[in-house]
Amino acid sequence: MEKAIMSIRRAHASDWETIINIFNEAVAAGIATDESSPITVADRAEWFAQFDDWHPLWVITVDGVVRGWCALEYFYPNPAYADTAEIAIYIQQQAHRQGLGRRLLAFVDQQIKDRLHFRTVVAYIYERNRPSQALFKQNGFSYWGRLPAIAKVAGEYRELKIYGKNYPSGRA
Template identity: 45%
Template sequence: MPSHIVTDDDDPITVQSREQWMADFDDTHPCWVVEEDGQIIGWCGLEYFYPHPAFDHSAEISIYIDRHHQNHGVGSALLDYVNVNITRKLPIKTVISYIYERNVPSQRLFQSAAYDKVGELPQISVVNHELRTIYVYCRHFNLH
């Protein structure tokens, strides 16, 4: 795997390996998909940030756009859609995104959507036998 790859999945993802992950999404922490010509080309999920009721108004955001559809505005449109849903109806105050230091396109995407870089976790993970740093981005919303 080339060193510029930013995913941390070592094994292929299967439906079975993601069943519990999908089951954890709900009305307050949903997952959306983007389709084009009947094919899913991207998704964005708001996962519970921490398993304690004090953090129920926080979410960790993950976004993925198929590599063939990157740099075409799909990520921006999806993130805008998510932010509008948070603003209008979801009981979420704080959204946190963890982005690898090498994933400059994702950093730019979140910065353009008013997420602030609030910290970094130096050499916190090992990907392809290399230590990697993660940047922490955050955005606050008004609760309803």
């Protein structure tokens, strides 16, 4: 049996529909998103437009097929937070537990070390999304706190857990 070839690259507009499909799998599962119903590429046009060289959107492929994505989003629209990013990772359900999330987090670490130079990366994870909590903890993120009953999704209030990681240096 041949070993699968995994690679990570910047997302292109041609990936947007796949990115949204992967996100919508999480919507259907009901544990990982703020959405109650599926979204479209058009719904996220502004979101896609925010990504740039300092705040990239990547996809991870297995044998050339996109199986997941990772975004380093702007944390807060104020210059005081320029050295902080919010991270989001979504993996296609059929590709769960294959090390793709771990591979993406290692890639992000290397990108920050080599060129992005963020000082802090923050992840907001719903309390019921234990697999994501475990992934981030196993990859050097610490539990920083919680926001109880902060979001109302599908008619119920949900708690967000905050995980974060500080890096040795930020941009000068």
